[in-house]
Amino acid sequence: MRAIITVIGQDHVGIIAEVATTLAQKHINIVDVSQTIMDQNFTMMLLGEWDEQVLSFTAVKQALETLGQQKQLTIRMQRESLFDAIQKV
Amino acid sequence: MESRSILETIQMIDEENLDIRTVTMGISLFDCIDSDGAKARRKIYDKITRSAQDLVKVAEQIQTEYGVPIINKRIAVTPIALIAAASGDADYVAYAQTMERAAEALGVDLIGGFSALVQKGYQSGDRKLIASIPQALAETSRVCSSVNIGSTKAGINLDAVGELGHIVKQTAAIDPVNCMSLVVFANAVEDNPFMAGAFHGVGEADRVINVGISGPGVVKRALEQVRGQSIDVVSEQIKKTAFKVTRMGQFVGTIAAQRLGVPFGIVDLSLAPTPNEGDSVAEILEEIGLDSVGAPGTTAALALLNDAVKKGGVMACEHVGGLSGAFIPVSEDAEMIRAVRAGRLGLEKLEAMTAVCSVGLDMIAIPGDTSAASISGMIADEAAIGMINNKTTAVRVIPAPGKTVGDEVEFGGLFGRAPVMPVNPSQPTALIARGGHIPAPIHSFKN
Numbered sequence: 394m395r396a397i398i399t400v401i402g403q404d405h406v407g408i409i410a411e412v413a414t415t416l417a418q419k420h421i422n423i424v425d426v427s428q429t430i431m432d433q434n435f436t437m438m439l440l441g442e443w444d445e446q447v448l449s450f451t452a453v454k455q456a457l458e459t460l461g462q463q464k465q466l467t468i469r470m471q472r473e474s475l476f477d478a479i480q481k482v
Numbered sequence: 483m484e485s486r487s488i489l490e491t492i493q494m495i496d497e498e499n500l501d502i503r504t505v506t507m508g509i510s511l512f513d514c515i516d517s518d519g520a521k522a523r524r525k526i527y528d529k530i531t532r533s534a535q536d537l538v539k540v541a542e543q544i545q546t547e548y549g550v551p552i553i554n555k556r557i558a559v560t561p562i563a564l565i566a567a568a569s570g571d572a573d574y575v576a577y578a579q580t581m582e583r584a585a586e587a588l589g590v591d592l593i594g595g596f597s598a599l600v601q602k603g604y605q606s607g608d609r610k611l612i613a614s615i616p617q618a619l620a621e622t623s624r625v626c627s628s629v630n631i632g633s634t635k636a637g638i639n640l641d642a643v644g645e646l647g648h649i650v651k652q653t654a655a656i657d658p659v660n661c662m663s664l665v666v667f668a669n670a671v672e673d674n675p676f677m678a679g680a681f682h683g684v685g686e687a688d689r690v691i692n693v694g695i696s697g698p699g700v701v702k703r704a705l706e707q708v709r710g711q712s713i714d715v716v717s718e719q720i721k722k723t724a725f726k727v728t729r730m731g732q733f734v735g736t737i738a739a740q741r742l743g744v745p746f747g748i749v750d751l752s753l754a755p756t757p758n759e760g761d762s763v764a765e766i767l768e769e770i771g772l773d774s775v776g777a778p779g780t781t782a783a784l785a786l787l788n789d790a791v792k793k794g795g796v797m798a799c800e801h802v803g804g805l806s807g808a809f810i811p812v813s814e815d816a817e818m819i820r821a822v823r824a825g826r827l828g829l830e831k832l833e834a835m836t837a838v839c840s841v842g843l844d845m846i847a848i849p850g851d852t853s854a855a856s857i858s859g860m861i862a863d864e865a866a867i868g869m870i871n872n873k874t875t876a877v878r879v880i881p882a883p884g885k886t887v888g889d890e891v892e893f894g895g896l897f898g899r900a901p902v903m904p905v906n907p908s909q910p911t912a913l914i915a916r917g918g919h920i921p922a923p924i925h926s927f928k929n
Contacts, residue, residue, distance in 0.1 A: 476488050
């Protein structure tokens with residue numbers, strides 16, 4: 394299973410570490426990553442990969458949403474194919 | 483990983499209210515026909531609940547996995563007038579109750595198909611179904627009803643037009659809110675996923691998934707970027723945006739159909755507004771350059787919008803169908819409501835607008851003392867526009883008992899609230915009383 398994880402929120406020290414730690418604990422491999430500051434907002438996108446037999450999509454999504462609430466970040470996770478379908482001919 | 487595309491998609495969903503308005507499963511009920519009404523209804527309940535048992539679950543899965551909101555899950559069935567005709571039942575209210583029970587068991591939001599097709603004439607089931615509409619809608623909350631009274635090919639059934647004026651009044655007399663579940667069509671389409679007009683056409687497959695998108699907010703935001711530029715640029719911008727919006731419909735429909743093991747039918751390209759701020763078709767028209775919807779120029783702006791949406795959307799999906807245009811339901815569009823309240827948008831302008839978009843006089847509250855003949859007159863006018871222009875038109879008006887111009891009717895949720903609009907006091911009584919059939923127009927003879 395591959396999914397795009399987007400993290401948006403007020404910039405503060407350690408966001409990347411927090412997100413990466415949560416993913417590592419769940420044995421989710423980060424395949425690609427990009428990060429920038431847009432309109433003073435921390436904006437990061439990650440492509441995560443894991444074995445769906447071991448861990449369900451919903452479980453990962455919930456873990457990330459919980460982290461987002463704790464750290465006041467908006468964290469979304471969506472399957473990758475949506476973006477290609479909408480943006481490419 | 484293309485960051486810009488990802489962020490743009492997320493922005494469309496989060497800030498501009500892009501969503502899938504409905505995933506609608508069409509289900510044929512022809513194999514449920516029985517001369518024993520009770521038996522037929524049992525078969526109908528079983529077929530609907532069996533066919534759509536995973537509809538809600540699959541829609542929710544898609545919403546979780548892809549982050550795309552799916553607002554409604556709906557079912558459309560074969561017009562009940564055709565299915566119930568073989569039974570000896572005196573009225574068809576029990577069929578509506580069966581539909582309601584099935585919808586409730588499945589957890590779907592709405593179920594359409596308490597319908598009759600009488601554009602050329604009545605078969606035995608049609609009269610009973612039409613007479614059952616007020617009671618059927620009073621005793622159910624999820625059932626939607628529609629009657630097709632005219633078409634380009636068949637002309638207009640003026641007897642039915644006259645009868646439906648009374649049916650609308652009777653429906654409103656029980657509770658005006660029930661009128662939002664009743665739509666009178668000309669050139670009704672058989673694969674429409676939107677309510678109240680959805681039914682599963684007689685030429686359709688046994689089961690099918692159709693998808694209706696939303697997304698006026700996305701188009702409005704895109705047009706903000708081209709302020710002051712030529713109308714050609716506006717058209718291009720709408721096309722590009724409609725492409726992306728429709729792609730999402732195609733994508734979601736394909737996955738839903740796959741997971742449900744049902745063929746994917748069509749994407750309906752319509753821009754469907756909601757009463758939420760920033761989700762309004764009227765705001766798009768104003769962004770094109772009107773200080774209020776209803777101003778001279780409104781029809782031209784709407785014609786451009788409707789056409790550009792189709793051009794952008796057609797390339798984005800395999801099969802396009804349904805109504806596919808811009809919707810102008812007054813109560814469901816915050817900016818339309820404002821324009822009506824301010825006296826800037828009236829019934830006559832709305833009628834003109836329906837000549838260039840889908841669908842018709844939609845979700846409009848009128849005074850409770852409006853005569854049945856006046857309502858029939860509105861239905862006849864809309865049907866004439868549809869018949870002559872080869873397009874779908876419809877009337878969904880709400881004559882609110884005891885209310886008059888300036889009052890409002892509250893529908894709740896997606897259906898919003900409607901200010902009562904003035905109706906021309908002159909009467910078409912003698913025209914409607916003539917009855918009979920308006921012949922099909924000359925351009926229908928294409929063979």
